[in-house]
Every structure is written in C-alpha cells, then in structure tokens.
Amino acid sequence: MKNFIPAELKRLTWTSFVLLALSISLWSNRELVAEFKVPHALTIHTALETATIIIFASVFIVCWNAFGELRKRSSLILAVTFLCAAIFGFFHIISFQGMPGFTEPIDMHKSLSFWLLSRSLITFTLLGLVIHTADIDVPNHFAQLSIYLGLLATAAVTLLVFQAPEILPITYLKDIGQTSFKVHCEIVLVVTNSITAFLFYQQVFATKNLSVEGHLKIKRSLLFFAAAMMAVSETYFSLYRLPDELFVAIGHAFQVFAALAIYRGMVGINIHAPYSSLIESTQHLQSAADELRIHKQRLTGVIETAMDGILTIDDQHKIILVNPAAASIFGYTVNDLLGSSIEVVIPMRHRHVHGHHVNQFGERGTTRRKMGSSFDDYYVTGLHANGSEFPIEASISSLIENNKRFFTVIFRDISERKLAKEKMAQYHSELSQLSSALQSIREEERKHIARELHDDLGQLLAALRMDLSLLQREQNLSDRSRRTLTSMDQLLLTSITTLRRIATDLRPRALDEGGLFFALQTLQKEFSQRHGVHCDLIADEEQLILDDEKSTAIYRIIQESLTNVARHAKASHVNIQFSRSHDVLSFIIQDDGRGIEEGAMNKTRSFGLVGMRERIKAMQGEFKVQSEVGKGTQIQIQIPLLNPIKMGNPPNLQHSISADLHH
Numbered sequence: 001m002k003n004f005i006p007a008e009l010k011r012l013t014w015t016s017f018v019l020l021a022l023s024i025s026l027w028s029n030r031e032l033v034a035e036f037k038v039p040h041a042l043t044i045h046t047a048l049e050t051a052t053i054i055i056f057a058s059v060f061i062v063c064w065n066a067f068g069e070l071r072k073r074s075s076l077i078l079a080v081t082f083l084c085a086a087i088f089g090f091f092h093i094i095s096f097q098g099m100p101g102f103t104e105p106i107d108m109h110k111s112l113s114f115w116l117l118s119r120s121l122i123t124f125t126l127l128g129l130v131i132h133t134a135d136i137d138v139p140n141h142f143a144q145l146s147i148y149l150g151l152l153a154t155a156a157v158t159l160l161v162f163q164a165p166e167i168l169p170i171t172y173l174k175d176i177g178q179t180s181f182k183v184h185c186e187i188v189l190v191v192t193n194s195i196t197a198f199l200f201y202q203q204v205f206a207t208k209n210l211s212v213e214g215h216l217k218i219k220r221s222l223l224f225f226a227a228a229m230m231a232v233s234e235t236y237f238s239l240y241r242l243p244d245e246l247f248v249a250i251g252h253a254f255q256v257f258a259a260l261a262i263y264r265g266m267v268g269i270n271i272h273a274p275y276s277s278l279i280e281s282t283q284h285l286q287s288a289a290d291e292l293r294i295h296k297q298r299l300t301g302v303i304e305t306a307m308d309g310i311l312t313i314d315d316q317h318k319i320i321l322v323n324p325a326a327a328s329i330f331g332y333t334v335n336d337l338l339g340s341s342i343e344v345v346i347p348m349r350h351r352h353v354h355g356h357h358v359n360q361f362g363e364r365g366t367t368r369r370k371m372g373s374s375f376d377d378y379y380v381t382g383l384h385a386n387g388s389e390f391p392i393e394a395s396i397s398s399l400i401e402n403n404k405r406f407f408t409v410i411f412r413d414i415s416e417r418k419l420a421k422e423k424m425a426q427y428h429s430e431l432s433q434l435s436s437a438l439q440s441i442r443e444e445e446r447k448h449i450a451r452e453l454h455d456d457l458g459q460l461l462a463a464l465r466m467d468l469s470l471l472q473r474e475q476n477l478s479d480r481s482r483r484t485l486t487s488m489d490q491l492l493l494t495s496i497t498t499l500r501r502i503a504t505d506l507r508p509r510a511l512d513e514g515g516l517f518f519a520l521q522t523l524q525k526e527f528s529q530r531h532g533v534h535c536d537l538i539a540d541e542e543q544l545i546l547d548d549e550k551s552t553a554i555y556r557i558i559q560e561s562l563t564n565v566a567r568h569a570k571a572s573h574v575n576i577q578f579s580r581s582h583d584v585l586s587f588i589i590q591d592d593g594r595g596i597e598e599g600a601m602n603k604t605r606s607f608g609l610v611g612m613r614e615r616i617k618a619m620q621g622e623f624k625v626q627s628e629v630g631k632g633t634q635i636q637i638q639i640p641l642l643n644p645i646k647m648g649n650p651p652n653l654q655h656s657i658s659a660d661l662h663h
Helices: 007-028 030-034 041-065 073-094 105-131 140-163 180-207 220-237 246-305 324-330 348-363 415-472 479-506 509-513 516-531 548-569 607-618
Strands: 309-313 319-322 368-370 379-383 389-401 404-413 534-538 573-581 584-591 622-627 633-640
Touching: 007 030, 007 180, 007 220, 007 246, 030 246, 041 073, 041 246, 073 105, 073 140, 105 140, 105 180, 105 220, 180 220, 220 246, 309 324, 324 379, 324 404, 389 415, 415 479, 415 607, 509 516, 509 548, 516 534, 516 548, 516 573, 548 573, 548 584, 548 607, 548 633, 607 622, 607 633
Parallel strands: 534 573
Antiparallel strands: 309 319, 309 404, 368 389, 379 389, 389 404, 573 584, 584 633, 622 633
C-alpha cells in the first residue's frame, strides 16, 4: 500500500527543501555574500523584528483570551511563552547597536542576549508541544498567577541584562562580531528546531491529520514549516559578523516566515474555527432535521400499524391522537374519536371517578403505570360504540410539553383472555375440589381396608394360631409333625406382623385411638428403627388437638416427607418441630441430607410434592420448600385453624417443614 502524504504537508515540505537548498548555496559562498551590505540595515532589522513581535503578541492574545474561564495547560503555556518572547524581542530592538541611546558594543551584547532569550523560549516551547500531547484543565486563578509570575520573571531578567550585562557570557565583540558562545547557542537552536520540525512531520504523517481538534486547535503541518524556517533563520544568524550583512536581513526574513506559520497554525485556525463550527452546526441541524423527519415518519407508521390501541388525551381529557386499532376496538372511526371526550369510551358508572384518577396520576409525578387495582389483572372496563362493556388491559403514561400535561394509554381487548382465565380458574377450583374429594375417599377406603384387615383377617389369623397352639400340645405327635407345626406357627406370626404393618401404613390405629401426637410418635420411632436415621419430634400434645381431617392430612404430609428422606436424602438426622400461635399451626421438617437439585422440584412426576401441596391448599394453608444441594431441605407449612384452642403463650415460631424430596 502506498504511503499517503497530505497535500498541504507535501507543499510545505517541498517549500522547505527549496529554501534550504537556496540557503545552502548561500552558506557555501559565505565570504562572497558577506561583501554585500544592506542599506538602512537598522531600519529593515527593526521593521522585520517588529512584525515578528506583533505576530507573537497575537498568538498570546488568542491563547489567553479565546477561551474565557475554560483553559488548558497547553494554551496557558503558549500564552505565557509568546508574551515573554514578545517582550524580550522588544528589548532586543531598542537595545540594538545604532538605536538612539545604544551605540556602545556592550549594547549589542545586551540586544543579542534578549534575542537568545526570546528565540530560546519559542524553540523549546514548540519542542515541548510536539513531545507532550496530554492536556489538563487549569483553574482561572492559577492561569492568572502564571501570567503574573511570567511577567515578573521577564522584568527581573530584563533588569539583570540592563544593569549587569557582564553576568552573562559575552555574545558580541567590536571588530570581531559574534562570539563562540553566541554561535554555539545558535547551533543548539538550529538542532532543536530541526528535531521539532522532524517530530511535527512524523505526527502529521502518522495520523494523516493536518490539525488536532481539541481545546486549542493546532495545525501541526504549519508548525512543522515554522520549526524548519526557524532552524534555517538561526543558521543565518550564526554566520554574520557585522549587523549590516545580507545574512542578517535574510535571517530576519526567514524569522518572519516562521512567525507567520506559527500565527496561521495557532491563531488563524482558531479564528476561523467558530465560522467552520457554525457551518458544521448548520449542516448538523439540517441532518438532524432530516433524521427527525424520518423518525417521525417511522413513529407514525408504528402507531398506525400497531395491533394494540394507542390513545392520547390532553389535560382537558380530549382525545388528540388515536390509531386505527384503538378506533376499531371501540367500534368507531379515527375521525369520530379525534377531538371528542375520553368519556365516550368509558362506561357511565366509571366516568365520575375516571377524571379524578387521571388527574391524581399526573399530580403524583409518576410517568407511567399499569391500570387496574390488582396485581394479576391490570384491566379496566371499556365501552363499545353499541353500548356493550368489555375488559381492557391498559397502561398509562404521562409527559409535559409546553407546560401542558398529556396522557397516553396503550391497551388491548382481553375479553377472550379474561373468559379463558375465568374458565381456567373454574377448572382449577373443580380439580382442587376433586383432589380433596379423592383424598377423602382414599382415606376412607384406607380406613375401611385397615379395619377389615385388622378386625377380620387379623382375628382369623389369631384364631388359627390359637388352634395351632392347641394342636402342638398333643402328646402323640411325631417329631416331624412338631417341626412342621412350629414352622407353621412362625409363618402365622410373620403374617400377623406383616398384616399389622400394612394396616398401620393404610391407617394407623394410633391416629384414631390416641390422636395426631401419639400417631406421630409411633411414626417417628418406626422411621428411626427401620431406616437408622435419627428423628426428633418437638411438639406438645396440646398443640396437636385437631379434627380428623387436619390430623390425617398432617400425618400424611409428614409420612410422605419422611419417606422421601429415606429414599433420596441420605440424611443422618431429621428434625420435626411444631408451633401453634393463636389460630395458626406451623411445623417444620428439616433434614441434613444432600438436598434437592435445581429443577427437581418442578418435575412433572413429583407426585409427592403435588400431593402435599394439594393437601395444604385444601386446608387454605401455605406451603414452601427451601433446599440447597449438600445442605439439606426444609419445608415450611402454615395451616389456619378455624377453632383455635386456648393455650398459654406458645412460642411464635415460623412454621417450616424440611425434607429431601426427589420425585
């Protein structure tokens, strides 16, 4: 890929090379050129230096005043530098040998000292500008203090040069001209300016930008040219011996070129920047207007084609915007609704409070909310053109424009959804009732089967064992017969034990004979013995005096929870704790097992949890499961009691049940 060089940088580079080549030809013939004397050299020198001072003063004015209270470090440094350089340049003019009052050789030394101070300030400031590009804000009081300190330092140096010029190394000797110190200083300035020019050139070439936009706009291509011209001019000033030589005039000419480039690179671009910004702002405004028109067309298209109704009213509740969907929902045309009162689409029974609610919404400062009173059903009632009412799901928002408040409602007809929801709620209620009825029927069947097993089959087995016992007492039985009878007795005993366990699982007799407390004690002991899991039951008998329906439901819930702990939890300890406060019974079942994995509680085949939830729901209770993998499971249950018993002051514990459930 070919390197890209900006056209302006290319022109300035060629100009610099041409002038440098011309200068080299003059430097190579220094003895010949030195013979040419410039008539009225003092006048020409003064005019060119005055032009340079005026340009430097202009740079100071722009860098200081163009930004008011907002200043950056770069603009402050440039302002102080060019002000001090202009002052030193002025004293360089007035102290030049040949000016009125300054005719001694020492005056030429003073003048050249001011010259070196002025040009050194410019040279090293430009070098700093190209090296250090970062910028920071400068407070106004600090900027003013910097100007005062710069002026104070300039005055002190000026006084020192005038009162004690010998304190500085001599720069000029009569009949000899410039000293080696002056020439060496010029060489340092030439090298520094050359480096600065090279760095400016690299910046422009690397960024392919001729200017850097920011707090102070700088055209770096022109500063490259200025540094190059300053290097050339300092070379001329290092070659002359007498003030009227041609080299002095040429050096001043190049100095003016450099000053003009600095002016154009710093002052000109900042003076023209407001006009350029104005043109850019106008173009930007036109572009923004076009974009706004496109957005407006797009917004209009969205509103016109929206499936939901959109309606806007003013603070007088007059409709000022309505889309076709909204008009169709109410059974009107768009023209019918525009300009009419919002009350035409509100049922008569709601009109007297509607205006108050809308105004109250605006006064609260809320910008938007859903309409309606319940969390589940954000709907209000609308009025068809034929007088029929229908449910609407709506949200309202407000905004203030030109000190007037406008309200926008976005809504949709949810008649079908509401009907479907009501049917779903009815089906859910019927299913809950069916589930409750099935649970009751199941418990009755269990109770009946358990009673039949215990009372009938159990008694038959017991009678059979008694008969077998009488048979074993016969003396004339053979050993083989006795062994057979003993085996039969063991089988009958095992059958009776199995029968009792099955009957207890179907319906524990302790629940009917001793109540819930004793039934849970029996369940606790059997669970610990059968599964080897330590189980604690923390409850009072007085707390668990309940009707048969609640006692059975609570027993089955705890039984199901313990079954799940035994099957899935791999727990070593289970804690069951009851608390009763006023008309609420709370209980907790908590284990230290492996917990329930995320998503396992919502499995469609988790019938254990579903059954527990249905039992709790049938009693209008609350059911909550908390589980963390590796830290066990806790189930929290609260059951309202319609006929609370009088108790002392039972502890007000948050009910909770804990079990590890994996169904």
